[in-house]
Amino acid sequence: MNPIYIIPGTMAICSGILAYGVFEPNSFLFGRAIGRGSKRNSYLYLTFDDGPNPTATEFILNILDKFSVPAAFFMVGKNVATFPSLAREVASSGQEIGNHTYRHKKLHFRGENFIRQEILETHELITKTTGIVPRMFRAPHGYRNFWVNKIAKELGYTTFGWTFGVWDTALPGSEVIRARVRRRLKPGAIILLHDGDGLNPLADRTETARALEGIIRDAQEDGYQFKPLRELMRGVPAENGSLQVAI
Numbered sequence: 001m002n003p004i005y006i007i008p009g010t011m012a013i014c015s016g017i018l019a020y021g022v023f024e025p026n027s028f029l030f031g032r033a034i035g036r037g038s039k040r041n042s043y044l045y046l047t048f049d050d051g052p053n054p055t056a057t058e059f060i061l062n063i064l065d066k067f068s069v070p071a072a073f074f075m076v077g078k079n080v081a082t083f084p085s086l087a088r089e090v091a092s093s094g095q096e097i098g099n100h101t102y103r104h105k106k107l108h109f110r111g112e113n114f115i116r117q118e119i120l121e122t123h124e125l126i127t128k129t130t131g132i133v134p135r136m137f138r139a140p141h142g143y144r145n146f147w148v149n150k151i152a153k154e155l156g157y158t159t160f161g162w163t164f165g166v167w168d169t170a171l172p173g174s175e176v177i178r179a180r181v182r183r184r185l186k187p188g189a190i191i192l193l194h195d196g197d198g199l200n201p202l203a204d205r206t207e208t209a210r211a212l213e214g215i216i217r218d219a220q221e222d223g224y225q226f227k228p229l230r231e232l233m234r235g236v237p238a239e240n241g242s243l244q245v246a247i
Helices: 003-023 057-067 077-082 084-092 112-130 146-154 174-184 206-221
Strands: 043-049 071-075 096-099 190-194 235-237 243-245
Touching: 043 057, 057 071, 057 084, 057 206, 071 077, 071 084, 077 084, 077 112, 084 096, 084 112, 096 112, 112 146, 174 206, 190 206
Parallel strands: 043 071, 043 190, 071 096
Antiparallel strands: 235 243
């Protein structure tokens, strides 16, 4: 075969693999990101990104408490700094808190120092504000490069992706959000929802909050049970609700 055709074809394949590794939140190319639990049971895992947020976080906590359902909140550092009382409320409710970087910048074109600072600054702020030592990390938009998993692991984190999202940030309406979730339920699914916004700390997320009760009812009617996300990590729970990771 003519090398003229082989080289461009090889480059195209390599570019495709690289793009998959960057943009697929559960890709193993740059390291493991947990994107789903076991398919052998009927467990689901609720997660909320980009909070805390005054329009939705407390509303969501009340619904979770009403149904005794666990969830993980991947918090943006600057929103924790803006709404520290809401971050503390999540912690006091017993829900899990994860690290979602400080400024919610896409990380795939960022270098080692920037990524480390984003994770570490948020880690220190969450710990100081809530008393919880976060051990779960999720990259903004799920975008990763070589440095992301490496640094997260060095700082004691397990990296998470998700099984499906429903574009609730586009504000399609609470019933649409509810229906989208129900259509995509599957054993072991990590469900991505949003209680905040990475750019606008006052963004309206009430549609997601209003959809939550129906989402929980639908899942339970379909025979699913919600479980804490930390159960997908290797390790044992610590007394303060954080997790000591077994390396």
